[in-house]
Amino acid sequence: MFMGVLKLIKGNYDAIIVGAGPIGSMVADRISKKNYDVLLVEEHYEIGKPVQCAGLITPRAFDLVDCRKHILNDVRGAQIFSPKGHTLSIDGGKEKAVVIDRASFDKEIVKSAIKNGAELSLGARAVKAERKNEKIKLTLYSNGRKMEAASKILIGADGIQSNVARWFALPRPKKILSCFQAEMVNIDIDLNFVKIFIGNEVAPQFFAWIIPTDAGKARVGLCTYGANGSSYFYFKRLFKNDISKQFLKEAQSINYTAGAIPIGRVSRTYDDNIMIVGDAAAQVKATSGGGIYPGLVCAKHCGEVAVTSLESNDFSKNLLSNYQKRCMKEIGKELKNDMRIHEVFAGLSDRQFEEIIDILDDEELLKIISEVGDMDYPSKVGWALLRKEPRLLKFVGVALKTFF
Ligand SMILES: Cc1cc2nc3c(=O)[nH]c(=O)nc-3n(C[C@H](O)[C@H](O)[C@H](O)COP(=O)(O)OP(=O)(O)OC[C@H]3O[C@@H](n4cnc5c(N)ncnc54)[C@H](O)[C@@H]3O)c2cc1C
Incomplete structure (x- = not known):
């Protein structure tokens, strides 16, 4: 359904969003709902792939996006393992978090944006953007073809490497965590509990996890920072370490993914005609590396401020700064405290x-x-x-x- 090659229907848009991850797609959904012309640009040929996420979120996310049907498992607590194996069992007694099928979750949000009239261009890489006649001119490449589009607002939801942030000299995240994860089968795990492993020999400056998705199946991974060696090095150790290996003796991997998580939200997320959102703005909880919920909260504000800006024909940084103020009010203080805890x-x-x-x-x-x-x-x-x-x-x- 979401396979295709770039064909721009219009050349001029009210808003262009670079990046059709969950956050960019939600922004596209919010703006297109108000009947504005929206282009959503994604460099990959399929939404949601490759998956670089453990998919653990709280049900609160479903207040913002209607994706409950993509839940694979409910969890009610966590078991935290100290470096020596002392286990802390936390049982919330009821659904505390859910594990989602991340690719289907992403597709669902895009589907809603398309239903509202947003135009989606897959396999289209944004390579340059500049301000011209009070608009933004964006250059895209798809299958070796160069395309151009113009918009009143450009939104960078283009993830950790955000080109939009770089092109407009917006600040970058404080820290980038390096992560490695595998989907595995034959795992000895209780479906109700996430397992967390801490320690400087396990996952320096962060933690490792086993997140159950289904009977005998789990996502096994970790993030590290500033470690001597890559996250893959520490990932392999999980199968040798006495504490974690007891659950992984028979484990076999179905697929692997390497990824990165930005933490330490950026100090400015807007400029004239520009906003950045989601991982592009490091709107991520530094305690857990979770970026879906805070990103969705900020996507809501980004979409709403974009609509106000289109309604008032004012694309100045003065007006767009309301986006950051609103994010700060709702979740900024928590993100700041999370970074301190981290x-x-x-x-x-x-x-x-x-x-x-x-x-x-x-x-x-x-x-x-x-x-x-x-x-x-x-x-x-x-x-x-x-x-x-x-x-x-x-x-x-x-x-x-x-x-x-
Ligand atoms: C190993 C791992 C595990 C994680 N686990 C969790 C978890 O359990 N729970 C949680 O809440 N979060 C988790 N996260 C974080 C979460 O995945 C991100 O916070 C979330 O994906 C951010 O969404 P986004 O839309 O901002 O960015 P992304 O999902 O990265 O989407 C950005 C999109 O922009 C596209 N793009 C980039 N540049 C261009 C360009 N120039 N032109 C066109 N398209 C472009 C990319 O292809 C991509 O599709 C995890 C991350 C990692 C790495």
Whole structure:
């Protein structure tokens, strides 16, 4: 259905969105719903492929996009393994997160944008953009053919490498995590729980995961930062490490993916005629690497501010700055706190990880984690735990100074 070669129906658009990931597609959906001429440009020939995602989100995302039918599994908690194997079991008792079929999820959002009248160009790579006569002129290549299109607004939803951000000199993310993941079968896993492995020998500055998708099936992966060696190096170690290998003895991979996650949201996401959104703007939770929910929240604001700008025929950075203000108000503070939590986490030694897991393995604290814990707003549980257990303060002492 979504296979094809670039054929631009019109040359002039109200808005062009570069990148038909979930975030760009949602922006296209929101603007086209108001009957504006929208072009959505995607360099790949199929939406959602290749998949570079573990697909773990909270059901809250479905308040923004109608994609519930692409859920593969519900999870109600997590088991966190310390470097020495001390396990912290957090059981939310009910659906806390869901695992989605990411390619179908992406396709569903694009389908809705097309239904609203957005034009989709697959296999089309945006290679240049410049401001000309108060519009943006975009150059695209498809199958060796050069095409040009003009628009009043250009939206960069073009992921971590965002060319749109580079062309218009917008700031870039603070950190890029390097990730590797495989879809695997023959895994010994409880479908209700995600498994998380922490430690400087496991996944430096981040963590490794086993996320169940179906009976015996899971996504096994990790992200690292600044490690001596690639994420693939640490991925292979998961099958040798005593703690993780117990679940992976018989595991066989169906496919692999390498990817990257930007964290540390950028300080400016707009310019005259321009907005960047999603991974392009590092709108990602630094605690978990989850970019779908915060990206969708920001896509909603990006689409709405684009519509206001088209209605008032004002494409100035002054008006478009409302996009960033609105994102900041809804999710910016959380993203900022998540980055601080990440920085504390990234600086911990294995001995400190053991100490923290020992402290948290307490009935009352586990109750707080299950009740207050929220993957989209992790700082809430952080504060609740710090209030209850002062021994945790010593781990965040340095970071706390920057909070106030
Ligand atoms: C291993 C891994 C696991 C992850 N797991 C999770 C998870 O469990 N939960 C979660 O919430 N998030 C997860 N993420 C993050 C999540 O995948 C991203 O945050 C999300 O995909 C961002 O969506 P996006 O639309 O902004 O960017 P993308 O999905 O990257 O889409 C950008 C699109 O732009 C296109 N594009 C780029 N440049 C051009 C160009 N010049 N011309 C035309 N098209 C172009 C690309 O082809 C791509 O389709 C994970 C990421 C990785 C790497």
